[in-house]
């Protein structure tokens with residue numbers, strides 16, 4: 446898709462605040478600090494559109510972005526970050542899973558994992574939740590710029606095995622630093638529209 450216009454629409458804490466026009470949505474899910482907001486910006490070629498930070502816990506609400514008055518990107522709070530108070534963690538979780546569980550316009554959850562590390566138990570739980578909610582998922586291994594070329598296949602295989610993905614399931618290597626994977630990801634999105 447050629448991006449004519451990309452703009453922040455609104456933040457929401459609960460379903461009553463979600464947009465109601467039924468436009469197709471693509472949501473970004475993953476652990477805190479994995480790079481969800483950065484990936485969204487990279488896809489749109491707009492650096493500061495979604496707020497990012499080197500410290501986890503930046504995105505705390507469901508944030509809707511309109512693209513070409515046709516598609517919506519949805520930036521979500523992360524999960525799995527140990528160093529925040531339990532009540533706050535539970536709130537982010539409620540906000541995020543509240544969206545994923547029953548959002549009719551949701552076409553695809555783009556599930557980010559850090560290409561450097563073995564996916565965690567919480568990543569596994571997230572895929573289970575999406576599966577139960579019958580949400581289509583694409584796994585993206587981001588920060589691939591941090592993985593040595595010689596180690597790449599091993600890391601991608603580790604993601605696939607740890608998450609117990611089907612052999613034919615795509616694990617897309619991505620980097621917001623080099624832009625690798627952005628075209629491939631757009632192709633997946635465009636195909637669903």
Ligand code: GTP
Pocket residue numbers: 475476477478479480481482483484496497498499500501502503504505521522523524587588589590591619620621622
């Ligand atoms: P929360 O909103 O806190 O859940 O985090 P998030 O998943 O939205 O992460 P965010 O996009 O804020 O990025 C976290 C950090 O990772 C920032 O310092 C980014 O610059 C960095 N980062 C994101 N993507 C990449 C990438 O592809 N490569 C590298 N090297 N760093 C990245």
Ligand code: MG
Pocket residue numbers: 481482483496497503504520521
């Ligand atoms: Mg974020």
